Amino acid sequence: xxxxxxxxxxxxxxxxxxxxxxxxxxxxxxxxxxxxxxxxxxxxxxxxxxxxxxxxxxxxxxxxxxxxxxxxxxxxxxxxxxxxxxxxxxxxxxxxxxxxxxxxxxxxxxxxxxxxxxxxxxxxxxxxxxxxxxxxxxxxxxxxxxxxxxxxxxxxxxxxxxxxxxxxxxxxxxxxxxxxxxxxxxxxxxxxxxxxxxxxxxxxxxxxxxxxxxxxxxxxxxxxxxxxxxxxxxxxxxxxxxxxxxxxxxxxxxxxxxxxxxxxxxxxxxxxxxxxxxxxxxxxxxxxxxxxxxxxxxxxxxxxxxxxxxxxxxxxxxxxxxxxxxxxxxxxxxxxxxxxxxxxxxxxxxxxxxxxxxxxxxxx
Amino acid sequence: xxxxxxxxxxxxxxxxxxxxxxxxxxxxxxxxxxxxxxxxxxxxxxxxxxxxxxxxxxxxxxxxxxxxxxxxxxxxxxxxxxxxxxxxxxxxxxxxxxxxxxxxxxxxxxxxxxxxxxxxxxxxxxxxxxxxxxxxxxxxxxxxxxxxxxxxxxxxxxxxxxxxxxxxxxxxxxxxxxxxxxxxxxxxxxxxxxxxxxxxxxxxxxxxxxxxxxxxxxxxxxxxxxxxxxxxxxxxxxxxxxxxxxxxxxxxxxxxxxxxxxxxxxxxxxxxxxxxxxxxxxxxxxxxxxxxxxxxxxxxxxxxxxxxxxxxxxxxxxxxxxxxxxxxxxxxxxxxxxxxxxxxxxxxx
Numbered sequence: 001x002x003x004x005x006x007x008x009x010x011x012x013x014x015x016x017x018x019x020x021x022x023x024x025x026x027x028x029x030x031x032x033x034x035x036x037x038x039x040x041x042x043x044x045x046x047x048x049x050x051x052x053x054x055x056x057x058x059x060x061x062x063x064x065x066x067x068x069x070x071x072x073x074x075x076x077x078x079x080x081x082x083x084x085x086x087x088x089x090x091x092x093x094x095x096x097x098x099x100x101x102x103x104x105x106x107x108x109x110x111x112x113x114x115x116x117x118x119x120x121x122x123x124x125x126x127x128x129x130x131x132x133x134x135x136x137x138x139x140x141x142x143x144x145x146x147x148x149x150x151x152x153x154x155x156x157x158x159x160x161x162x163x164x165x166x167x168x169x170x171x172x173x174x175x176x177x178x179x180x181x182x183x184x185x186x187x188x189x190x191x192x193x194x195x196x197x198x199x200x201x202x203x204x205x206x207x208x209x210x211x212x213x214x215x216x217x218x219x220x221x222x223x224x225x226x227x228x229x230x231x232x233x234x235x236x237x238x239x240x241x242x243x244x245x246x247x248x249x250x251x252x253x254x255x256x257x258x259x260x261x262x263x264x265x266x267x268x269x270x271x272x273x274x275x276x277x278x279x280x281x282x283x284x285x286x287x288x289x290x291x292x293x294x295x296x297x298x299x300x301x302x303x304x305x306x307x308x309x310x311x312x313x314x315x316x317x318x319x320x321x322x323x324x325x326x327x328x329x330x331x332x333x334x335x336x337x338x339x340x341x342x343x344x345x346x347x348x349x350x351x352x353x354x355x356x357x358x359x360x361x362x363x364x
Numbered sequence: 365x366x367x368x369x370x371x372x373x374x375x376x377x378x379x380x381x382x383x384x385x386x387x388x389x390x391x392x393x394x395x396x397x398x399x400x401x402x403x404x405x406x407x408x409x410x411x412x413x414x415x416x417x418x419x420x421x422x423x424x425x426x427x428x429x430x431x432x433x434x435x436x437x438x439x440x441x442x443x444x445x446x447x448x449x450x451x452x453x454x455x456x457x458x459x460x461x462x463x464x465x466x467x468x469x470x471x472x473x474x475x476x477x478x479x480x481x482x483x484x485x486x487x488x489x490x491x492x493x494x495x496x497x498x499x500x501x502x503x504x505x506x507x508x509x510x511x512x513x514x515x516x517x518x519x520x521x522x523x524x525x526x527x528x529x530x531x532x533x534x535x536x537x538x539x540x541x542x543x544x545x546x547x548x549x550x551x552x553x554x555x556x557x558x559x560x561x562x563x564x565x566x567x568x569x570x571x572x573x574x575x576x577x578x579x580x581x582x583x584x585x586x587x588x589x590x591x592x593x594x595x596x597x598x599x600x601x602x603x604x605x606x607x608x609x610x611x612x613x614x615x616x617x618x619x620x621x622x623x624x625x626x627x628x629x630x631x632x633x634x635x636x637x638x639x640x641x642x643x644x645x646x647x648x649x650x651x652x653x654x655x656x657x658x659x660x661x662x663x664x665x666x667x668x669x670x671x672x673x674x675x676x677x678x679x680x681x682x683x684x685x686x687x688x689x690x691x692x693x694x695x696x697x698x699x700x701x702x703x704x705x706x707x708x709x710x711x712x713x
Contacts, residue, residue: 001629001632007697010696013695013696042698044695045694045696045699046696047699049696094387103386103387104383104385106385107381107385108383108385222695292598348639356701356702357701357702358700359699360697360699360700
């Protein structure tokens with residue numbers, strides 16, 4: 001399969017690993033930001049291929065994991081209303097809110113439907129004029145453009161029974177929050193390739209300069225990640241701190257102008273609460289004034305609603321790279337994919353789920 | 365994870381859901397938990413051999429296998445089959461992997477008010493054709509009708525009986541370290557075919573279900589005198605679930621090689637797109653066979669002569685119980701291959 005197989009070749013992977021070992025003279029801590037990268041690392045055993053001096057810290061790049069628990073509660077509230085159809089990507093359906101998850105809401109009679117695209121939700125709204133169709137808009141800058149397109153399409157077609165529950169989060173402010181935190185050990189970043197395919201690399205220039213760390217915009221296959229780490233370690237060993245693009249087949253420095261224009265038209269930057277981390281200024285997107293009529297929180301009277309999160313789950317520390325999933329006392333015991341305590345164990349991109357699913361044995 | 369780490373199964377059975385959720389039907393951990401906690405606890409029969417696809421019973425010196433399955437597939441018609449052929453082959457296969465020659469089926473129908481009779485005709489014709497191909501007869505049945513909205517078009521239950529020949533048995537308990545693990549063909553077709561049909565996903569080529577009756581293939585193996593220890597068909601939960609179930613029941617370990625498992629390019633592409641793992645996707649014409657190591661080559665020969673075993677291959681070996689029931693050699697080393705937990709969820713970003 002093109003664009004997949006060539007980037008999963010194990011012989012090349014070993015050559016990369018040896019190349020990294022050759023240039024590494026001291027310990028380095030590198031954070032990969034995106035959950036998809038974390039999964040690839042754990043699934044393909046990249047961390048085992050690297051020399052011991054390289055420590056990989058798993059970043060907060062799983063939008064499902066960082067969606068505030070209030071928003072999940074709001075989604076459940078909406079789903080349980082007889083007039084509403086709550087459309088969501090599959091990942092969100094098993095993430096625990098403060099009391100239950102969307103899957104349980106569905107079992108209790110809520111109309112929860114899994115869609116692959118927000119445009120499906122708009123189409124559904126057109127087909128079901130007597131129902132309120134709400135799309136749970138979760139994701140980073142990667143999914144924001146298509147969600148913006150869906151809202152714009154609904155506006156153009158006058159589909160008034162469509163609304164969005166916006167949970168979008170932005171990567172750069174979260175990275176800055178982590179890099180300026182007191183426990184920060186991150187010395188280089190493996191930056192998210194798909195976010196940069198949309199947004200370009202300019203936001204990361206500022207991060208590289210301000211924090212003096214190398215930033216390598218990287219893809220998601222094992223060889224991409226190994227090459228990205230190689231480029232990062234090369235910079236570290238030479239005392240450099242600049243932005244480089246490993247994922248050249250997907251990322252242009254200026255990003256995708258059409259996508260960004262759509263996003264800027266439909267969304268505006270706001271402070272957003274990241275689950276497990278807290279409120280991050282400029283950390284999210286909300287509907288711009290011109291489109292605020294499509295906001296589900298306003299339409300369903302759910303704007304003022306907040307929740308104190310249980311302190312048991314350590315997702316927040318995992319998301320900030322402070323602990324690894326297996327260091328959590330509940331990991332694999334009280335917290336497993338069947339009965340997750342937090343989003344990082346449920347989401348397909350969550351670090352805890354990756355560690356649980358792909359756990360390795362030391363064998364020959 | 366450190367070597368002293370606790371085993372990966374949760375010691376406290378946490379009842380997460382007070383109500384049944386869809387994931388309870390997915391063939392993974394959640395479903396097994398439900399079956400154990402609710403059904404096995406009450407119905408368990410101490411005289412019966414540990415769970416396998418059919419119950420093998422003895423009466424007056426005659427051994428027969430008895431099984432049942434309900435079919436709620438949606439859509440009713442999909443590339444490669446329909447609910448009718450599925451209802452026949454699915455039950456036939458459960459009998460076959462218990463070592464039985466399938467003979468008779470019952471067919472119970474739950475019809476939703478409003479179902480076109482024309483649809484029922486199509487399904488029935490399909491069932492008869494499938495029964496003939498599988499060499500079984502549908503001898504009894506039942507029909508019920510429920511109000512519109514109370515049943516999704518059509519549900520079918522089939523129960524089946526078959527005779528187990530003298531000297532033949534297929535049981536997880538017979539699986540031993542050293543046994544070869546064989547697979548009769550590529551995996552993941554059925555689940556992807558259904559998903560594509562249900563969600564209206566169009567791929568460049570239509571992926572067809574692998575739905576097929578396996579009784580004849582199994583009979584060939586026993587007739588050739590192959591020392592078969594156990595068979596299991598890989599349905600819901602995919603190859604991974606089947607292997608985990610056998611390993612857990614047998615108290616053994618299984619190590620497989622990811623590179624040895626055949627997957628069609630189209631299926632792999634669809635799985636990549638949707639974020640699914642072919643090893644967890646449902647099949648309806650695939651089985652794993654555990655044979656004595658000395659018989660592996662002969663077993664492959666026999667299977668490859670049969671149309672449903674043309675791509676048969678050895679995918680692994682049985683070992684002593686290790687860190688986990690099923691281990692898989694893969695890129696970067698060896699990892700644990702777990703059962704699904706709940707439903708496979710497609711990617712979000």
